[in-house]
Structures are given as C-alpha cells and as structure tokens.
Amino acid sequence: MAWRFALMIDPVASGDDRADYLDTFTELDPAAPALTVGELSTQRGDGIFESIGVVDGHPQEVSAHLERLAHSAQLCDLPEPNIAQWRAAVALAAxxxxxxEAVIKLILSRGVEHGPAPTAWVTAAEASDFSRARTEGIRAVTLDRGYSLATPAHAPWLLLGAKTLSYAVNMAALREAKRRGADDAIFTTSDGFVLEAPTASLILRRGSTFITPAPNAGILHGTTQLSLFEHLVSRGFTVGYETIPAETLPAADAAWLVSSVRLAAPLVAIDDAPLAVDASFTASLNDYLLSPRD
Structure with a gap:
C-alpha cells in the first residue's frame, strides 16, 4: 500500500466552510511517527473509523460515511464529530x-488516557488491486460470531453496531477463512442466522429480488450496500431486508460481498456449495460503484 497523505485534526473547532478549518489541520509525513505511546487507539482499540473509496480523486458516498462515523461516535460515547470539519479534511485528502483508486481513512479515538481531548486523523493511500476478486469471484465460509440474534438488543455495551478500531476478531476470522481454503468469511449468529462479512456486507439474489440481512442484530449498515440498493431499484429490481437463516445461503441465485474499496465481489461458493456468477451483471454493478457517487 502506497501512502499518499496524512493529516492530524484538532477536533475542537467550529466554522461554516472549508476555509474555517484549514488551520485546524496539520499535514504529516505519512511515513513519520505521529501518535504518542499513551494513545488509546493503539493501546485498546478505543476508537472508531471509516474507509472511503476514492476514484480518480472523487471520494465516494462521503455523507453516508460521515453519518455512520457520527453514529459510531454516539454508540461509543465519543464526542460528536464536527461533520463540516471532517468533510473539509476528506476533500483535502482526496x-x-x-x-x-485510493482509500481515505477517518479515525477518531478517545485520545491519550486522562488527556484533554480525543485524537483525530485522516490518511489517504493507494487502494489494493481488487480486479481479480471483482471478475473471478471469491469463496467464503460461514463462521459463528458467538452471539445470538437477540444479543445486541440486550447488551448494547458490546458496541456491535459501531465501526470500532477493535478489529482483532474480524482479522482472525479472515485468517480462519484462509485456513479453510476460502478468501473471506460470513459471520452467523450462534442460533443460525446470517450477519455480515468481517469487512463487507452480504447481498443475495433471488430471481429479481435482492436482499441483505436486516441490520437489527449488530450489523454495520453498509454504505455500499445502501448505494447498490438505490441503484437496483432504479433498474426495476426489488430490494429488501430479511432475517436470513444460514442454511438457506446455498439456495440463493447469486451472492456478493460488497464494500467501499473492494466494491462488489461475486461469491462463487459458500461452505463449498457452488453459486452461479453472472459476470456481465456483476460488471454492471462495479461500473456503477466506480462512477462518481455523492
């Protein structure tokens, strides 16, 4: 990954437009040290983030990502992000x-322990090449996430609907998927319902209807999934949210894992059960996702 830009943000700021925030940004050498040893993002993963895809200098779905950043901050009892300031930082990074293709990451942490304010920064880097995943597809395995469908409602302190920096479980799931000969994982609840992938949303096709797991079990509502659903509706398809039993996954007519940077990757198999891949239709989805989207 080739780093292109890094920016520290003073999160205590106010103003009306981009010019009001320029003196709250400090540009850094992306290869230079920037955080103190007491930073809680690295010590405890105590913070939140967003990854924004960038195509030819255009940051995609910025408003949706900033809204989700604010939602994660609320769930984690972090200060409410100044959306105008973060938008100005995204524009500067873009x-x-x-x-x-590139990726902009927004990070907001609780800062230094006993410190006066949170720590905030933005990075920009060249995106990995996902052309093979988009065209040839990927294999996935289902992995038990370790909680039931009802758990998030009963235990909101688990932060299951927030996009936190605590991604150790997500990365462990990807390693386990590779150990099983797959490229990615699909989390399921302990009582057998489909959730999401470690870094992506799941979309299934049944005839002319496209569904995704209902975001009521700690699922992170995917910005790419939301955008694709709008696009599919504009093409005359039906979309919906359902509570999906994991045992029904192989019966889908097609399936994709979708995310802000990899975009739409068709699933060729789930737990070794083959799935059909419509290459031309998938290409049309990625053509849309690569187009400028606000």
Missing part, C-alpha cells in the same frame, strides 16, 4: 489521491 485532492492528493490523483488518478486511479
């Missing part, structure tokens, strides 16, 4: 991305 200007450094240039042609091709």
């Amino acid at each position: 200007e450094r991305c240039g042609a091709g």
Whole structure:
C-alpha cells in the first residue's frame, strides 16, 4: 500500500466552510511517527473509523460515511464529530489521491488516557488491486460470531453496531477463512442466522429480488450496500431486508460481498456449495460503484 497523505485534526473547532478549518489541520509525513505511546487507539482499540473509496480523486458516498462515523461516535460515547470539519479534511485528502483508486481513512479515538481531548486523523493511500476478486469471484465460509440474534438488543455495551478500531476478531476470522481454503468469511449468529462479512456486507439474489440481512442484530449498515440498493431499484429490481437463516445461503441465485474499496465481489461458493456468477451483471454493478457517487 502506497501512502499518499496524512493529516492530524484538532477536533475542537467550529466554522461554516472549508476555509474555517484549514488551520485546524496539520499535514504529516505519512511515513513519520505521529501518535504518542499513551494513545488509546493503539493501546485498546478505543476508537472508531471509516474507509472511503476514492476514484480518480472523487471520494465516494462521503455523507453516508460521515453519518455512520457520527453514529459510531454516539454508540461509543465519543464526542460528536464536527461533520463540516471532517468533510473539509476528506476533500483535502482526496485532492492528493490523483488518478486511479485510493482509500481515505477517518479515525477518531478517545485520545491519550486522562488527556484533554480525543485524537483525530485522516490518511489517504493507494487502494489494493481488487480486479481479480471483482471478475473471478471469491469463496467464503460461514463462521459463528458467538452471539445470538437477540444479543445486541440486550447488551448494547458490546458496541456491535459501531465501526470500532477493535478489529482483532474480524482479522482472525479472515485468517480462519484462509485456513479453510476460502478468501473471506460470513459471520452467523450462534442460533443460525446470517450477519455480515468481517469487512463487507452480504447481498443475495433471488430471481429479481435482492436482499441483505436486516441490520437489527449488530450489523454495520453498509454504505455500499445502501448505494447498490438505490441503484437496483432504479433498474426495476426489488430490494429488501430479511432475517436470513444460514442454511438457506446455498439456495440463493447469486451472492456478493460488497464494500467501499473492494466494491462488489461475486461469491462463487459458500461452505463449498457452488453459486452461479453472472459476470456481465456483476460488471454492471462495479461500473456503477466506480462512477462518481455523492
């Protein structure tokens, strides 16, 4: 990954437009040290983040990502992000991305223990090449997430609907998937219902209807999934949210894992059960996702 830009943000700021926030940003050498040893994002994973795809300098779905950042902050009892300030930081980072695909990350942590304020920063880097996953597809296995469908409602302190920096479980799931000969994982509840992938949302096709697991069990509502649903409706398809039993996954006519940077990756198999792949339809989805989207 080629780093292009890093920016520290003073989160205590106010103003009306981009110019009001320029003096609250400090540009850094992306290869240089920037955080103190007492930073809680690295000590405890105590913070939140968003990853925004960038295509030819255009940051995708910025408003949706900022809304989700604010939602995660609320769940984690972090200060409410100044949306105008973060939007200005995203615009500045996008200007450094240039042609091709890149990713901008927004990070807000609780800061230094006993410190006066949270720590906030933005990075921009060249995106990995996901062309093979988009065209040839990926294999996935289902993995038990370790809680029931009802758990998030009964235990909100688990922060299951927040996009936190605590991604150790997500990364462990990806390693386990690779140990099982797959490329990715699909989390399920302990009582047998489908959740999401460690870094992506799941979309299933049944005829002319597209569904995704209902976001009521600690599922992170995917910005790419929401955008694709709008696109599919505009093409005359039906979309919906359902509580999906894991045992029904192999019966889907097609399936995709979708995310902000990899975009739409068709699933060729789930737990070794093969799934059909419509290459031309998938290409049309990715053509849409690569188009400028606000």
